[in-house]
Amino acid sequence: MDRKKLFIYFLSLMFVVLLIGLLNLNVLQGAKFRRLSKSNCIRLISQSGTRGNILDRNGEIIAGNRISYDVMILPQEPGQLDRAIAAVSRILGIGAGELKSAFKKNFISSSLPTTVANNIEPRKAIILEEYKVEEPSIIIQPKPLRYYPNGPSACHVIGYVNEIDRWRLTKLEDYGYKTKDIVGFGGVEEKYDYYLRQEEGGLSVEVNHRGKFTRVLGFQPPVNGRDVQLTLDLRIQKIAEDALSGRKGTVILMDPQNGEILALANYPDYNPSVFVNKRTALISGLFNNPNSPLINRAIQSSYPPASVFKVVLASAGLELKKINLSTNFVCPGWTMVGARKFSCWDTHGTQDITQAIAHSCDVFFYKTGLLLGGQNIHDYAIKLGLSRPSGFDLPYETSGFIPSPLWRKLNKFQKWYDGDTANLSIGQGDCLTTPLQLTCMMAVFANRGYLPVPYIIKAVGGVDLETKKRRLLPVNFKKGTIEAVREGLREVVSDAKGTGNILSALPVEVAGKTGTAQVSRGLTHAWFVGFFPYDKPKYVICVLLENGGPGHAAGVIAKRVIEGMNSQGII
């Protein structure tokens, strides 16, 4: 019968519809529904480990961790939230509206506790904990936070921690970094973030339709970050910081025998804990400060080395035999280079190499420089570690710059004049170096012939890195050259007319070189780069005062540092 056949076709069609519907749900939209099904029933409860500590060489904590307490609320019945918020508001003295908006902002799911207040005082945490008997929806969650027992001390070395920014996130996403991760910015915190950072662990739990816990699917214990030990000596660091006391500049102390940085002080500084406490006003103040307190001047800024550069001239002249120990130039207070008159800062009369270093005679070095030529000066500067990154552990090191005739020809299509050589000879002109580079250069004369690669990381996670880090590159100068320069550097201090004579009163024999760098605007930069004790140097010291006046001023700071170390018996 026709009707019956039609009817059976119709019924078969219904089954085909069912199969198509099934195909659509299971196969075509399967992935979407699988995701939905998972988000229905799986919740992650994270537990964070602690970030690794940053220690000084004696194991003192520079950046550690402290337990902070967060207040969380897990409402389970209507009305409970309001009661809990009222209680928290009363005890913490924070407005209920503020707590409520924090609750709304942080709310993820009804099955997870929601943070309403961060980093509360321990005393209040105890009160709230006791209050829990009455209001079980209040949860006090301890959480490790960065803590700086020494305040701003060594802040530029360690850097600070903050929520990851977009730029770092795109760079580090492949290494498992996520948004809202706390990562290091600047210094050791950034460079060694991979070792310092904790691995977040946690529970993945299954919940039922009411958000009630049914079973644990997996647990991954949180892993604490590894400790990083620095070569920094907090005692020396503090002496250096005190000596700098409010003057814009930097003080570096290094062990010339291996390149360990013992102190690296900068001013202006900042307290890294403002980033932990999220003090927004203070943070934006740091970024907008014209004195840029966040800059690590020892490696991130470069300055004209001025007279300190004369050490390069002296060794180049002696090495290339353009001058020798008996070479004498007369300083009448000026000299003519081409048609231009180049003056000295004083009238020195007849000077040999030792005296010229001691008195920082410009005329002697103009003449030496002209004998050497610009390219040779540049090459010897490179040999002594200038104009290239020193290979230091901390990030954002700048390489400085030493001009040369070749560079000028290739890049600027300009001729190199003798006047340029004369300018370069006294470390002026386009010449720029970082304080750390000059420290390393001075170490060559301290340790008699080896350019150290500076480092500040002593051990990571208990594994000593010193043998890997210690690299002394021989500069292959003749013994005579080194000894002559050393003698000159000693005379700077010991000679009655020496530019660093202020340091002669110290109980320890100091050698070094001052520098007064002329800048286009403001006071001159003051340099003192030296080492002590003279015979068996244990420390290289570099003092830079940005717009700090004549080199003498830097010598005063160096004196304070050495006095301080001496009085504490560190030398």
Add this chain to the structure above:
Amino acid sequence: MRNSFVRILIIALAIALIGVLSIYSSTYQKEGTLWQDIYKRQILWLAIGLVCFFLISGFNYRKLWDASYFIYGLALFFLFMVFSLGIIRLGAQRWLKLAWFNFQPSEFAKLAVIIFLARYFSRKSESDISLLSGKFGIFRGIALPFVFVAVPMFLVIEQPDLGSGLMLLLAFISLLYLTDVRLKYIVSLLALLLAPLPFLWNFLRPYQKDRLLVFLNPNIDPLGAGYTVIQSRIAIGSGGLLGKGWLSGTQSQLYFLPESHTDFIFATFSEQWGFLGSSLLIFLYYLLIREGFIIAKRTQDSFGKLLAYGISILLALQVFINIAMNMGLAPVVGLPLPLMSYGGSSILATFIALGILVNIDRTRAVF
């Protein structure tokens, strides 16, 4: 023929056992032994159903011809009891509490109406032996049987059980179509039924309105009326090609899916066995219903023929509407999936219906 008996028995048993597995998987984690032992009750009902199946398949269906008015009356009586008890207790209910189980008369009422209609439309004229239904006018062809269907339908919808009520109506219209009643009468009946639908809207209960609206867009009310459909679609869809495996369905076993052992048992099954398992299940249902239509086709006796058609249609419609509802292709109306959903009345009614079907095929030779 013994053949259809064996085939129907095997297919029905296979589906029912799949049902028991699914019921176990959806309830074994619930608290309380009452819930955890629910699959045992289903096995018991299955056993009783099988006994009924064997008994009915040996019981000459022609006797139903004589008993059809009595059966119809009995069904009305039970429905009316549910109705009046509902009034007395000031609350709706679908079942009668008997000694140790809840008896749901609407499941049997469907069968009773089918038997009644089969008899009504297979009466023969006394002069020649042609069927009367071809000569029926509008009154005897449509109006009178409609009244007989409308009374139980009203009682069922009033319970409230919109699904079973609609089922009665759809079965009635299908049977009308399969008898010789003139097409124009059927069309006019449909028109008459559809025309007042906008007005009937006001008679629907609020939750029924919600369900219909939600069928059009489940996301109107994702935590309320739309919740079931959304969760059911997630359950089916997340099964993927091969499913999550038995006892590993998160949707049904963590109770995101309501009614996972009754009306939404297909979603429970589909989550665990995926596309392959589900299409196999649909294929089994197709084989079962096909068997019914084959029996109907080769039966000469017009009462038996119509009865067989009626039973097959009832089965097919219930399976289709339930599975479509699980997938969100049909509005949520409370309707069990025959042989799989938990529930004694549904299992018994289905096995009795299958028993009648087998008996029709067995006694065919006699006539």
